[in-house]
Amino acid sequence: MTPERFANGMTFDDYVKVTGSPENMRADLLRSPGTLGKYFSSLLLFLGLVAFAYFAVLVFSSLLHSYRFPIPYAVPIFDIPFALTAIGVGYLCLERHRLRQDVRSASMGVMLWLAALLAIAHILTQPDYPETPGVNPGVAPYFFLLSYLMGFLSVGLATYYGDRHLRLTDRQRFLVAVGLVLLSIGIVIAVLEIRPFLPSLVMKGGKFSLFGCVAGGLANGLVGVWALWGARKKFQEREQDWFAGFFLLAAFIWIVGLIGFLLLPFRYSVTWYVAGLARPLGVGAIFVGLLREQVWLYRESRARQRDLQSLHAAGQALVMTLDPQRIVETSVTKAVGVAGAQAAILFRLDGQTRVLRALGRAGRISQELVSDLELPIGQGASGLAVAGGRPVWTSNLGGDARFPLPPEVSDRMRREHLRAVLSIPLLIESREVFGALSVVYTEERGFSATEVELLEAYGTQVAVALENARAFDQLALKARNEAALRDFSQRLLEASGEETILDEATRITREVLQADYSALFLYDPNEGGLDLRAGVGWEPGTAGRGAASLSDGSLASTAFVQRESVEVEDLSTECRFSIPAYLAAHRVRAGLLVPLGVHDQPVGVVGAYYRAPHRFTEEERRFLLSLGQQTALALAKVRLYTELQANLRRLQETQAQLIQADKLTALGTMLSGMAHELNGPLTSILLSIQLLQQQTVLPHPMLERLNHAERECRRAAQLIKDLLLFARRRAPERRLVDLNAVVKAALSLQAPQFSLQNIRLVTNLDPNLPKIWADSHQLQQVFLNLFTNATHAVKSARGQGTLAVRSFQKGSEVCVTVEDDGPGIPREHLGRIFDPFFTTKTVGEGSGLGLSLSLGIVEGHEGRITAENVAGGGARFTVDLPIGEGEEPAETPVPTVHKASRSAQILVVEDEVSVRGILNDVLAFLGHQVESAETGREAMAKLERKVYDLVTLDFRLPDMSASEVWRWLLTRHPDQLARVVFMTGDLVSADTQEFLRQTGRPVITKPPTMERICQVLDEVLEAKLSDS
Structure with missing residues (x-):
């Protein structure tokens, strides 16, 4: 590193070589004539002469x-x-x-x-x-x-x-x-x-x-x-x-x-x-x-005490104010008294030019001496003190070659009759040099170590006072800026438009930074450049002149591209940046610009410009950076607000659907329990009917009535299954379906009600309607609900009316509309008719689940169901279903009821008495020997004592689940696992399906038919014979 040279061409090391080490220089200047050394020398000389005479007498006489x-x-x-x-x-x-x-x-x-x-x-x-x-x-x-x-x-x-x-x-x-x-x-x-x-x-x-x-x-x-x-x-x-x-x-x-x-x-x-x-x-x-x-x-302690008193008084005077100018005046005034000098001068170091400039003076020196007084680093006692960071003094200011001075400064000193000087550097926080304090005398004199240390101590107090004043000014400025930022932030919260934000940002930038101009640029992705969107102080028409290229090398583009603040103290001496025409037209000399960034992605630039050279402070940089961040966040907020407004309606619709889903979840939990309770009675009824059909020769009318009862039981079982599918949101069992046939089947089931209620049916079904991939049973339930509701609406209005059903194709969808001429749906109820348990019927006439179930079925088919009022009265429901494609499942042989060729030992594990009894009767009718168990523990006790050919195991038992019985068999009797058949009424449960998949055993769903029971028994018993 090249050592810094003073104005006279010497380095500080050269200066030390000429004058000796700083310690030697201190010792030389501390020695003064007329001290005790001369007296001792005289005394020793006198004693020497006496001793010489004494020895001469002794030797020569x-x-x-x-x-x-x-x-x-x-x-x-x-x-x-x-x-x-x-x-x-x-x-x-x-x-x-x-x-x-x-x-x-x-x-x-x-x-x-x-x-x-x-x-x-x-x-x-x-x-x-x-x-x-x-x-x-x-x-x-x-x-x-x-x-x-x-x-x-x-x-x-x-x-x-x-x-x-x-x-x-x-x-x-x-x-x-x-x-x-x-x-x-x-x-x-x-x-x-x-x-x-x-x-x-x-x-x-x-x-x-x-x-x-x-x-x-x-x-x-x-x-x-x-x-x-x-x-x-x-x-x-x-x-x-x-x-x-x-x-x-x-x-x-x-x-x-x-x-x-x-x-x-x-x-x-x-x-x-x-x-x-x-x-x-x-x-x-x-x-x-x-x-x-x-x-x-x-004497030294007394002198030190006086010095400390003087130093204390001077320190007290320095802390009486925080005004920098008053501190400078007090510093030089008190320095004269502390050092016993005739005058004092306080210098401030210019960090850019490396020149000391006089800030204040006191004592017997004129204003002319310090007016525009400048000392380069390394010249004069003050320049050397700042350069070396230590006190410097001389007893002969004009004749000491170690302290070179500029000619004009030397002439001023000579005219003021200044002879001796003592200078100390003023070091503030982090050893930063503030300047120098010099005390001068009109007579030649030396300086003791105590005098130097005293002035150094006083200089420390002066430096602390100046640092405190500077810190106070910085805190006051920071407080004002923080208040301005808080006010700006409040205005941003109230702003709803982008233009308001831009105007507020440029206004407060100019006011706080006291700039001549302020500007805010936004990036235009279409133009690929920065557009001057807002500004204060510019000539009319400057803003909004179009986007400037990011490669033009201007202050704004550089700050945006480099994503960091850019500042220039004087554009006339700066070659790094280009000067756009509008800056040249406004005679801009200095500028500070910061990017507007959100998550390190700038959206623009905000800046302040000055017509004169300007040195920017750390507080100015901090303020503009904070303002830029707040502005960027506010702009992002406004833009997001626009998008939020666009999405608000969709969110409201989604919210309604989510509320609907929550209600359906609760409904599903309830329906699952209801299905389990209903499957028991249905099992008893269905198997009893089938057993009567197999055992008794009945008259034809009675047989027809039994067949009708069997069909209704199967329909009820399918309804329970649909309820479970709806509750679990499971995919329906689809195949190619003629939608017109489904509508006609539902109409035929509802035909007696139409006649009873005097409702005229009008149908317009498209004969060329393509088949759809759907579950016919579920869709039939949807249309029955719509027809039932239409019938009730017409009846409640005037006792008779018309029901119009129409089917047609619309693009890749087939549509069915059900329209009645009843009173219509009240406007306040239109948004709630698909909610579970919502109904306008009187108590006992409706459960509020029909439309909710219909909505679940249609959405399970990836379709839509909507409701609207018809002009002139009435309501219209529209079901839109996708046509879709799929592979038709292979035809499976229909199982039949037949006597067993070989009697088997069967254990029935079922907790419901009626179901257990009818299962025992059916299996006995089929030719098997049957034992039953009500609980899981009873079943395990019987399995411990006896080996059965087949075990029917209900999924829900009062004391344990079927999975626990299965794990017990897996541990104690793994050879009997292949003889287990599960019975359950909830095959759509994910947990149930996962367990059955892991076991690989056949399942009889409730309510079962005798055909399904025969089929499963044949499969298990044949597998047992083949294994043996």
Whole structure:
């Protein structure tokens, strides 16, 4: 990635190379003339000169050789102050460690305590009483030199390793103190043990021996130089460590004192006293350093407190308003007070041009300076602060080559007499750069780290205030836009036409986005382009000029094809899009367009146009996108509404049919139960009649009456079957049928009623009517219902009338109309006459099921039945049936009733007493031995005891179903499964048919005939003989 270059051609890395690292630049600018460093340098120079003169006297002159002053208790006089001072300063250092947790405090405290303990050992081993002056070659000199050594070690450790972190608890500090005491005792014991093996440190006359001078001087000299060098290096670092200066002073004093004594190593000499005095003086220097640090910390805390108060007051002023302009004015005004500057300027970064523009100023600078003031990124302190994202400052604004300025800006600064500047970047949310805040001074000056950090903290408050103001403006704008969208949504709910939606969408787009023009395009599938259907602000005649091609490269077509929003800030500099003539005529410079999409399928485009360049915000994009989605949904709603209106009538008709189907479902459930109950009596009656016909020689009239009764029973059985077919909506049993013959048969059955009611019959049946594929029994029932209803209508009107029946072919259908001249059907009843149980007859005259059954039968034949009133009075029913084609079933031989050639053992399982009795009689008449069972459990008990040749098993038993008995046989007596014959009155049930299909056993339907019983018995018994 190529680094960004500033206006002067330098990158930020180049700038760092010239000025050094940002940290070094901070250190350079923090150092200011006239600080404590000069005083320390002068003091050290003075002490050096004194030390040089002192050493010169000792080396080149014998002036001090003769001066020896035996002072009683000399050792306690010098060592006790040192020991007490070292212990006190060591304690202060350990207390300092409690706060700082550093190596410097711990090492100083530990080593000073150890030096103090060795000084106490020195006192105890050299009492120095007046009556014993002179040579004492004891162990005292060891502790004297070791005490010095510990002092040098304390300075060396504090300077070389003082910045390191060392965490100690109070308990650990206590253990350190105990360890020091033990260590000092150990050193004393070691010295006492080793001393006899070493040469004496003191010779006669009180002078240190050569061994003592060399050993003590070498050990302390090396450690002393090491400590002195570390203190000097630490003191002279860029960020000066003032505490290290006091270490340097202490080490220097100790070295001078020790060297002087080693040059003139006489006991009770001036140099000996100077060496003794140097130790407490060095510790005192360290103590002064501690005191000065506390004073500095106190001043710093007071200054920080004042800074915090100033910062708090400035922050309070910033949060008093959410107006951006007032925040800018407050920011620069308070910045002058916080930084103690003469003026302040707030810059705003232009993200497009990468230029800083002045927003506000305060203090001793004129408006002329900031008027149209622009700073490119990388120029001036503000430009460098924004580029590097860190504070930048200089004490010489005009003469510092590191801060290049445009010539005109440099001239303005010179005229305003501005010298020093401190600039900080303003970073808002997500580290985005808002701009820079610069404070300027009319005099050259340096900047401390505290001043920089204070302005950085204030800059953070300014950035937060500006961000809050911006967020508030965005929320307020979003709230206004949301209110506009809610109002628009409400209007869309009320709109019923497409034009209203288009007008509302373009109106609110222009008002909310404050656009010069708004437009809404809809896709025309016929033309294959976008048509400007509505707009606001355009010249008359602009909208509705025809569809524009999707390949013309315009803003609208691009948004539609790419299915995403398209925006242009300035069309004059944009080469990606073509400019249609109507946009050029209206001098459009900027535009924002979004597709109108429903489920990612756009139906058009809505947009806003401006005559001047315009930079679009995220809120403007969000608003137009939301409006586009609502508009698209509203358009889809209107178009769907039109389709719904077209389908409404069909849905209403379908609803009526669904209601009819629900009623028929309930009816079917009831009819199924009724059929089961009716099949029992019909079985008894039909089989009794047939048994009488077979057993008795009757007179011819009586035989005819029995035959008639048999036919009616068969008709009733067929009616029950039709009811079940109607209830289950099963396909009828079809064959080729002559519809005229069916109509004539129904008319002949109804003829007595016509004569009785004085109804004249008029028929017009087409002799060339083609046969249809239908169930004649069911169709006969339909026509009987229609004829019965017509007869009742004519009778209720005037006691006599005419019934006209006509058949004809209409296309692929044959039609039969039944028309009477009765009172007709009331208009309010026309929609309900096919409902189950609906009737206008009095109680006892009708059930309300006739027309409902007829409707089911006709629809089962894929036909239609309709009713209407005839002009002049009367009603007309029309039955339309498809002609259709089918294959005629093969003729099956008609079974006959005959005696069995071989008697069989038969078990009849039937719960109804009458049915069970007649079945027993019929089977006995046929020559078989019969046993019966009323329940399933009774049947299973008999099957356990005896094997039967044939078992007739009724489907419905009081305690269990036939399927349960079958499963029991399958488990216990699978060899008897082939002898089972089922009996049922409901063969149209899907469950029943599925079970019978799985078993594969023959079925006798109720009510059965003797012929069917003989046929099934022959089939089962013959199959049994063939298997055996």
